[in-house]
Amino acid sequence: MTPDTLYHLRTFVYLFASVTFVIGLKRMGNPATARGGNLFAAAGMILAIIATIFINVKKNVLADGTIAYIQSQPASIIYILIFVAIALGTVIGWTTAKRVQMTRMPELVSMFNGMGGACAALIGLMEFHHNTGNTGALIAIILGMIIGSVSFSGSVIAYLKLNGTMQKPVRLPSYNIINSVWMLAMFVFGAYMILGGTDSMLLLYLLFAVALAYGILFVIPIGGADMPVVISLLNSFTGLAAAFGGFLYGNKVMLTGGILVGSAGTLLTIVMCKAMNRPLSNVIFGAFGGSTDAGNTTDVKGSIKDMSVSDAAVLLNYSKKVVIVPGYGLAVAQAQHVIHELEMLLEERGVEVKYAIHPVAGRMPGHMNVLLAESNVDYSKLVEMDDINPELEQTDVVLVVGANDVVNPAAKTDPSSPIYGMPILEVDKAKNIIVNKRSMSAGYAGIENLLFYNPKTSMLFGDAKKALSELVNELKTLG
């Protein structure tokens, strides 16, 4: 094929790939078509990558207006390196993604997002020196590098927070001021790199370091419960960084993919914040998390009532309607299969069982649904918050497993509480409440939960998997 045919072929592939991204994302918005949508987008991506590697033609507009298509032949060592790099990335990415437990998905998504950000940052590092003086290209290079770096280091911190390595939010004194000043300085520095006419690689690496540090400063003060929002935000950052790359190369598939994710990710972030009834600024600038805030000083009245496994089994066995509230504790204990067993056992005895899913239960919206679907829980048994709340009054027993903040009545009653205003599952309306928790420690938001002191509440202490297995065994003896 002639260079110009090849060039048009590549353009066609890019066009096709862009369409797969849009249709793929659209189909991912519906449970019935979601899986196909993902695979469709993946196919488009593979084609775009193949076309980029094998069709190496540049379009040059000559002085007299004619267009020349120039095919170049890079050294074979470059092709070898590209193939080795892709093979390496595929093997590592594939095995990690296949092996990871469902409960750890959120942190993995965060990690992969960081890889994309780092990739964008490296492109900026490499492209800088042969574009000095070209303001348009420099804007794309510098902004792409800054945003990519922030996304990378921020995602790594989010990863560490989600897997429990970094437990408490780290708050420097007046961290909001430090962060704002740092961000401002970073963009002024960036503007200098674009407009100042410098070609210093040392300064470029310094800016790289400043951006990495900003990503860390940005995420460390944010509480673990808000990590889903942060990941979604960083996800759209990486999209933006990819779009800047597309702008730099005039590459339309990078532009579509990047902008699509940038805008969709921003919207998704806002939707998530709405689900928690908090503005995005509140997430970023704080007022939430494990520090000693106002909510901790709430006077606790009443006492905790302990319950034995056999009492719990009897109570459940003779109920008409049971609602299970799963939380992150369930995920950590890997108790999703046991809870399904418990549910089936109760259903056999004629008890109606449903699951109440809070929009932010777990570490990501929809996390609980994925987890319970894994253990074959019927999709129709998972009821969203707004639909289950009116039913709770007629519920005999609510079984809370490893959930805390999403059932905390302080969100409705205590205006001084940091979670005040967040919609919750109103489990205190039910006739009986059984709470399974590992210990009396506060939830991810670090707030005391008055539900535990409610006279209707009984506590079933212990690891979720262990406690539920005992409950299942106890129920079998009752049968």
Added chain:
Amino acid sequence: MIEQIFEFIGKHEEMIFFILLSVFVGVEVIGGVPTVLHTPLMSGANAIHGVVIVGAIIVMLNLEPDNLTGLILGFLAVVLGTLNVVGGFVVTDRMLEMFKKK
């Protein structure tokens, strides 16, 4: 000032329309998605921005074979981009696989 802005718009007319419309497409495509699908959707979007790997490959293809720093950074960028793409799509597929039953 206004003239400069007009000139910029005129010069990048095609690109600006393209970007603007893509933003709307992104917003439209996500609108009204049930909460249940937020995690897989975020993960799917995460895989799609892995398209940044195309940029990394372009950098590699334009490198001189004796530019050692460039080759190392480029190699690293391609590995990271591949991780984003492959890991992203595979994780999303695993999540969505669970919605298919029944």
